[in-house]
Amino acid sequence: MPVDWLVKTMQSRGLEVFTQSFSRTLPFPDENKERYMVHGTNVYGILRAPRAPRTEALVLSAPCSPGNSNNQAVGLLLGLAQYFRGQIFWAKDIIFLVNEHDLIGMQAWLEGYHHTNTTGMNWSPLQGRGGSIQAALSLELSSDVITSLDLVLEGLNGQLPNLDLANLFYAFCQKIGVLCTIQGKLQRNDWDSAAGYSQALQTMLLMVLKQASGRPWGDHGLFLRYHIEAASIHGINSFRQYKTDLTTIGKLLEGMFRKLNNLLERLHQSYFFYLLPSLSRFVSIGYYMPAFSLLAAILLLRALDLWVQLGSVVQGMEDGGVEEEEQVRAALVSPTIMVHKVITPDRAMYIAPIFIHRCVCVCVCVCVCIYIYIYIYIYIYIYIYI
């Protein structure tokens, strides 16, 4: 990565530039280069806000990937830096970050910024900070003209940013007139037809699969753990006639940053758990969680079934030649009456093990069910509030 050139260019645009070097020992050799040790440098420039004393910050990052995979994003980043520097309305410091080795560099920077050490990486301490980070955007652009912009939300462990960030992106896409996609699929205007429904279903299932994989699908995914709302924007250049140039993307990003600058509080008003069948519709946790709880309710039903059968076992052992329907009727009648019946000692020796076994099954099922509910509740609580 051209560290010196980046430092000089950012300084000439009036930013305060700092670098951070990091290194990490990988547990397995990585696929391209068969190496175990990764060294790198992150370069970031801070635009100090005229209106506020370094209390809050926004981050715009572009990963410096090898080869041609992200070769235009840094150019757009520097152009935006120069434009933003001349404005007086910034109330949050803007950090322009270029990180090396994608996720490893981003994690090193975040750990250095928050001074934590969760992954055992070696990093040099950061010299310049901008206060607490409120939101972050990660840019990936491989060509200087694009046909559409793709929004990537899924982060580490399937965590998602606040839905307001996705709404912000879509609102600006519509305002500026840029085509935007999610999961690589374009938005259509006939969602109520069969084809529309199937596309919505595919989009939603893709999102579920991506979240289930647990890995972050963009550099933004690592910010979410620190309670920083972040999203990734990929520029896609496909075979279409109408192309959008970098200036328009710059306008879109400037609009998003101005909106984030005007925020008084952190984004917390909208949902943190949702599924997007398209950019204009969402399924919130209140809708998809009951489906999952119905699955868990099967265990409850099984437990009830076993409990009811307890009574029929006792009844069956009591009078040996009772008929089928009487057995069923007895099973349907409240088993508590059966349990309270007197059982003679010699028969108890046969009944007791089955009885205990059935009781244990009931208890286990009920406990597992309660455990699943509590676990889901705590998981949600932790992700929202911490």
Place this chain on the structure above:
Amino acid sequence: MGAGRCVAAVVAIVLVCGLSCASAAANEREEKHGSVPDADDVQRGRSDAEIGPGEPEVVAGTLPPPAKDQFKEELVVKPLLSGDIYSSFQFQTRWDADFFVPGKKVSHYRLFPKSMGQLMSKFSVRELHVSFTQGFWRTMQWGQPYLPAPPGAELWVWFQDTVTDVDGAWKELTNVLSGIFCASLNFIDSTNTVQPTASFKPLGVGNVTDQRFLRYTVLPREIVCTENLTPWKKLLPCGSKAGLAVLMKSEKLFHSSFLSLAVHIRPICQDSDCKVTAWEMRQTVNVVFDLHTTGQGKREWSLFKMFSRTLTEACPLASSSKVYVDVTDNPQGELFELNPAAPSLAQAVVLGDRRHYAVYDLMAPGTFGSLRTLNILLRWKTPDTADMLRPLLHGERYVAGYGLQTGEIHTLLYNNHPYRAFPALLLETVPWYLRLYIHTLTVSSKDHENKPSYIHYQPSKDRLRPHLLEMLIQLPPNSVTEVTVQFERALLKWTEYTPDPNHGFYVGSSVISALVPSVVAMDTNNTKDRPLFGTFFPCKEESSYFVRVYTEPLLVNLPTPDFSMPYNVICLTCTVVAVGYGSLYNLLTRTFQVEEPSPGLVKRLANMIRYLRGVPLL
């Protein structure tokens, strides 16, 4: 009867003439005494306070001379290495009066503003320092300021030792100041006021050192706006109509990277013997204009570009009115060009460095030229910049950790001197809702533990007072000292949250005060005639100068409850009660009645006609 009226009229006319002659004579004498600023006025030392309330004041020919007061104004323009430009205005009003002679009240105010004078005498204030700042001073890019100030509002006051109830006086004083400056200083209460023991020693003369009479507070959330600038300008003798204050127009002043308004009142020595004290009030404005936002990237600065005004005249009430331009980096004019050419040059030792200034005296006749305006223009010739003297002391602060439960405050102190170590005093005020664990306090320099030689810690009391931590740390040369302390975030009661709890809660700036070794010998003679900007902090020894550095304020998020829950609970309980009670009531009290079958068509028609007629129905 007519004769009586004539006599009365004549007597009235004589009396009126006599009175007007006497007052004219008194005015003449006043003017004569007031406009001659020479040394024997100082020795006379009489003041208005010696006129008792009972004596008749208008006696022609025996009026005592009014107290000697003097007003000086000064502007320093300093180009900074980053391309920005720093302007510092200082307005000093000096008054040889005594507010605290028992039994005598000061009642004649001329240059000294009456609102501040009455405040001093009512609350028995020895020293008052209040500042309102927008933005953060970037020490590494801009060097040290002439007058440091933290972001937000800062107020610290030394009371006289005759005050019995300091807390009561403090509360009233903050409310009065809040009214004078139109600022929300009424948010100052015991939860953000501390009594530092070592950091804020008096800047004026005197030897009061009992910290029971000192109160210090900082409000980091306070915003500065035109409403604070207007009453500030009203305290000046010439207002904003003449002199240097005409440059203070809000639309340009607030279009800057840093703006600080301050008022400092303190007692100073009248002369080098220091037998009698005089009162000094300094009003200062420090403003930094940014190269990219105000300057549009072009490195050319002028008074008109910065303030959209030029100077037209000096304040007639001022005894001295000067503009200094720092030309130390430009000895032969090779870096930038100064227009109009400097009429005179001066040297001063400021902040440990010898600086050269071009001086424009606004009271000299030739300064304003034929157009009767003065617009000082600096135009850079080359894009190269000179080397900056690296600031020797610098501080930073941030919150480490993530989550809403715990965190760690890290304060970094940088000593950039290559071979000298010096001690620095760190003052941290942390609000009560961040519960500090002082047993986790660590101070380390260069990975070794660095034990402070003096620690004063006052623990917080919930909802009553904040944490106060003061430490004297020896900073090794060319090193970074890190002070860390862990804290836990408290859950507030649901009525104590602000309307925007997810914005976060502010922690005020830390203060680092130090005597930094100086490259050049400092001047310790405080009463010599020196430019105002170098004389704010008293200089006691030649080899070091006093520096105060403020760190940035912090914004921490506290765990917030779900504020919609009271509404949800109310809705749910009301629904349950209504449905449950309603249905139960219906079950218990509803009776059933037999209803007549509906009448035939004829009967219905008849009923309709009867209804229309108003006759009882069938």
